[in-house]
Amino acid sequence: MLSHEQIWAAIDRLAERYGYSASGLARRAGLDATSFNRSKRIGPDGRKRWPSTESISKVLAATGASLDDFLRLVDTRERPARAMVPLIGLTQAGSGRPFTDEGMPTGGPGWDEIEFPDLGGDRAFALEVQGDSMMPLYRDGDVLIVSPTASVRKGDRVVARLANGEVLAKELRRRTARTVELVSLNPAHADRTVPLAEVAWLARVMWVRQ
Numbered sequence: 001m002l003s004h005e006q007i008w009a010a011i012d013r014l015a016e017r018y019g020y021s022a023s024g025l026a027r028r029a030g031l032d033a034t035s036f037n038r039s040k041r042i043g044p045d046g047r048k049r050w051p052s053t054e055s056i057s058k059v060l061a062a063t064g065a066s067l068d069d070f071l072r073l074v075d076t077r078e079r080p081a082r083a084m085v086p087l088i089g090l091t092q093a094g095s096g097r098p099f100t101d102e103g104m105p106t107g108g109p110g111w112d113e114i115e116f117p118d119l120g121g122d123r124a125f126a127l128e129v130q131g132d133s134m135m136p137l138y139r140d141g142d143v144l145i146v147s148p149t150a151s152v153r154k155g156d157r158v159v160a161r162l163a164n165g166e167v168l169a170k171e172l173r174r175r176t177a178r179t180v181e182l183v184s185l186n187p188a189h190a191d192r193t194v195p196l197a198e199v200a201w202l203a204r205v206m207w208v209r210q
Contacts, residue, residue: 004048018063020208028059046074064157085116094167103148103201123149134169137185145195146203157205163198
């Protein structure tokens with residue numbers, strides 16, 4: 001059974017993962033800045049106030065987190081373990097051979113590390129956004145935590161590296177036996193349909209540090 005404390009704690013953890021305060025997360029989701037304030041969680045009559053499903057849906061859409069991600073935070077009884085995650089810039093990710101054939105970092109020149117909550121069984125690395133090609137969702141300097149071992153479904157935000165070295169951060173529309181259809185996060189950039197044979201690897205965006 002879900003408790004009032006678990007749901008609000010999950011929202012607080014989600015805000016922390018993305019580098020926001022509770023009010024900052026509310027603003028990012030298009031809500032009133034005071035929506036998630038601790039003073040709003042108990043009514044004047046002492047009754048517990050619960051966040052609406054609409055509010056949670058807006059928060060997930062704004063951050064790119066999935067419902068599964070949120071539910072994992074609901075069930076967390078301790079502070080999550082932390083780990084060092086390999087980090088590289090998106091521009092550097094497209095040059096040379098910084099990745100293995102499985103889409104994992106080689107650990108060679110250009111790689112750095114950042115501390116991040118451990119994602120458990122998912123192997124992950126970090127990509128720093130450079131430029132404005134992913135505005136308004138991701139900004140210059142944002143850090144995407146991605147995993148090439150996580151399952152990917154329609155509607156997930158993903159990073160794809162092509163055989164020619166091009167790196168794309170988009171939303172997965174459809175994947176068939178022959179092609180991968182990707183929707184641009186920035187309306188100024190075109191959607192892409194890429195032959196599957198030209199995709200070196202496809203990694204799901206797990207979290208964003210903004």
